[in-house]
Amino acid sequence: MATAAKKDYLKGLVPYRIKRYWAYIAATVVALVLPWIKVGDNHFFLLNFDHKQLHFMFVRFDMQELYIMPFLLMLLFLGIFALTAFAGRAWCGWACPQTIFRVLYRDFLETKLLGIRKNIKNKQKEPDWSKTENKVKEGIAILIWSALALVAAADFMWYFVPPEDFFKYLQNPAEHTVMIGFVLGVAAFLVADVVFIKESFCVYICPYSRVQSVLFDEDTLMAVYDPIRGGKIYEGHGEEKHKIVNKQKDVLAQNPDNECTACESCVRVCPTHIDIRKGLQLECINCLECVDACTTVMGNLGKPSLVQWSSERETEKHAGKTKYFRPKILGYAGVLTVVLAMMFVMGSKKENMLLNVNKDTRLYKVYKDGTVENSYLGLFQNTDTKAHKYYFSVDNPNIEIVQPREPFKIAARNKRKKVIVLRAKKPLVQGAKEDTSVPVTINAYAVDDKKKISIFRKIVFLYPSDKNKAAKMKK
Ligand code: SF4
Ligand code: SF4
Numbered sequence: 001m002a003t004a005a006k007k008d009y010l011k012g013l014v015p016y017r018i019k020r021y022w023a024y025i026a027a028t029v030v031a032l033v034l035p036w037i038k039v040g041d042n043h044f045f046l047l048n049f050d051h052k053q054l055h056f057m058f059v060r061f062d063m064q065e066l067y068i069m070p071f072l073l074m075l076l077f078l079g080i081f082a083l084t085a086f087a088g089r090a091w092c093g094w095a096c097p098q099t100i101f102r103v104l105y106r107d108f109l110e111t112k113l114l115g116i117r118k119n120i121k122n123k124q125k126e127p128d129w130s131k132t133e134n135k136v137k138e139g140i141a142i143l144i145w146s147a148l149a150l151v152a153a154a155d156f157m158w159y160f161v162p163p164e165d166f167f168k169y170l171q172n173p174a175e176h177t178v179m180i181g182f183v184l185g186v187a188a189f190l191v192a193d194v195v196f197i198k199e200s201f202c203v204y205i206c207p208y209s210r211v212q213s214v215l216f217d218e219d220t221l222m223a224v225y226d227p228i229r230g231g232k233i234y235e236g237h238g239e240e241k242h243k244i245v246n247k248q249k250d251v252l253a254q255n256p257d258n259e260c261t262a263c264e265s266c267v268r269v270c271p272t273h274i275d276i277r278k279g280l281q282l283e284c285i286n287c288l289e290c291v292d293a294c295t296t297v298m299g300n301l302g303k304p305s306l307v308q309w310s311s312e313r314e315t316e317k318h319a320g321k322t323k324y325f326r327p328k329i330l331g332y333a334g335v336l337t338v339v340l341a342m343m344f345v346m347g348s349k350k351e352n353m354l355l356n357v358n359k360d361t362r363l364y365k366v367y368k369d370g371t372v373e374n375s376y377l378g379l380f381q382n383t384d385t386k387a388h389k390y391y392f393s394v395d396n397p398n399i400e401i402v403q404p405r406e407p408f409k410i411a412a413r414n415k416r417k418k419v420i421v422l423r424a425k426k427p428l429v430q431g432a433k434e435d436t437s438v439p440v441t442i443n444a445y446a447v448d449d450k451k452k453i454s455i456f457r458k459i460v461f462l463y464p465s466d467k468n469k470a471a472k473m474k475k
Helices: 002-010 016-036 063-087 091-096 099-112 133-155 163-170 177-197 199-206 205-214 248-254 288-300 313-315 327-348 466-474
Strands: 044-046 052-056 057-061 222-225 307-310 351-361 371-382 388-394 400-401 409-411 417-424 436-446 454-463
Touching: 002 288, 016 099, 016 133, 016 288, 052 063, 063 091, 063 205, 063 327, 091 099, 091 205, 099 133, 099 177, 099 199, 133 177, 163 177, 177 199, 177 454, 199 205, 222 313, 288 307, 307 313, 351 436, 351 454, 371 388, 371 409, 371 454, 388 400, 409 417, 417 454
Parallel strands: none
Antiparallel strands: 044 052, 052 057, 222 307, 351 371, 371 417, 388 409, 388 436, 400 417, 436 454
């Protein structure tokens, strides 16, 4: 009977650990490959301080066009809140570089490759450091990880300095000491973090662990121990919680039907050194190693695991099925959809030219014949991939363009400063006691493609009062 049931629970079982490895491989491949993929000259994501550009979804935005940045930040934060409310620290266990690096270092390098640690199922037992052999092997592990950390640091950098520039800059290190220093600094931090700080980073340093608990509710998915089936292992509340049983006989003494064998497989395997039977803890990164451990122990006894990837409602309180589509989650999904839609709308309004027009310091110039001129400094920027000829018009028929007289060429992704002089051919205001700001709209466009490249900017033309105009005309 037990053998048949055991087959049921363990047959075809793919541990969460293996699924996590696949998630790690996918995340690593995406992180490494993404900076190399280009559509036209644009990357999927690149925040390039060098050229003052943001590339997002293969669209290039100049610094003046960073109106999608607030939406990106909103998506990031709301996305983290939504994911945490839905699935706890799933990011930490399944995709965070810190966890991936620790698994690579501790479980692959230290345990599988070099045998410094005996078993990936016991993460509590430290290697025997009195053995010289282990010290030498640890040195080898650090060297291998240092090389990998350099690759990881370079990969991180490629989201700020694209690979095509990065390798060019490496050939001339004396001129790019900041970039090289940054990569070396990140690599050094990764070595210190992964080799010495370890999971203390997740527990004490990472701010995410501090905020996550306020986002949880009783339907949040996480590793949960079933105290009703397994038996009570801890008593008390919060910090006061203390262990009341250590052996199976103590568990059975509470109730002969209690199922926890007190084998502590779930405790030994935990990378953050906690006991999931104590309930929800900030340190839990949702890696589900304890679920795998108990699934094997209980599966061999022909029973379902006592630690499940589930919710407090379903597994701890036995108060019904987990509510996946609850108001909080639907609210997050709604807000995220709106922000995403707004971001696409804003992104689609990307202009193929930019223009800044600033009035010069002189108010106006008045000629003896009564004509009035205003001067401005215009910064025209061609954000398109090919060169264009640019010119502009003004919406007031009584104002003419004195300078520049002709359309002018700007190379692809280049900018040009132009002095703009506008002249009022006829009086714009009469009988005014004060100088008057007359609103004017400039329509700048590419002469060769006005349909696609055409933008409007509002400026003011300062027209003198009658008294000021008369005074200047006399000079
Ligand atoms: S209790 Fe430990 S092993 Fe279990 S999911 Fe949390 S961090 Fe992982
Ligand atoms: S692995 Fe399961 S049976 Fe063993 S101590 Fe943990 S909860 Fe109890």
